[in-house]
Amino acid sequence: MKPVPRMPADVPKCARCSQPIADEAHVSLDGDSFHEWCWQILSCQAQIAESRRLIETGYSLLEESERRTSRDSARREPICCVCGKTIDADQPRYATAVESMHPECVEAFNKRQFSSGGSTAA
Numbered sequence: 001m002k003p004v005p006r007m008p009a010d011v012p013k014c015a016r017c018s019q020p021i022a023d024e025a026h027v028s029l030d031g032d033s034f035h036e037w038c039w040q041i042l043s044c045q046a047q048i049a050e051s052r053r054l055i056e057t058g059y060s061l062l063e064e065s066e067r068r069t070s071r072d073s074a075r076r077e078p079i080c081c082v083c084g085k086t087i088d089a090d091q092p093r094y095a096t097a098v099e100s101m102h103p104e105c106v107e108a109f110n111k112r113q114f115s116s117g118g119s120t121a122a
Contacts, residue, residue, distance in 0.1 A: 014038050082109045 082105035
């Protein structure tokens with residue numbers, strides 16, 4: 001049986017993997033030491049978790065926005081982005097990639113876009 005080499009007691013252990021940090025470059029934070037590789041893994045995991053949380057929040061916000069603004073929630077009909085009224089399924093409508101409007105509201109929409117330099121914000 002081969003003896004296991006012992007590390008001196010003052011050699012810090014990595015807070016992630018518990019392996020000794022001998023002569024390697026390492027990161028210290030709040031009294032904990034990490035191998036650089038272990039620190040990168042922890043940092044990436046935190047960024048991935050935050051990214052996933054933000055994606056879920058974004059989906060929730062999009063669903064809420066869709067429910068509130070682009071469709072009459074009771075009938076699932078589009079809402080005119082100019083006058084804010086429901087566009088019934090049997091009514092003609094003008095639709096852009098993201099907005100719908102009554103044909104009679106198109107002129108007001110175009111004036112608003114032109115006067116605000118291209119923005120549709122009211």
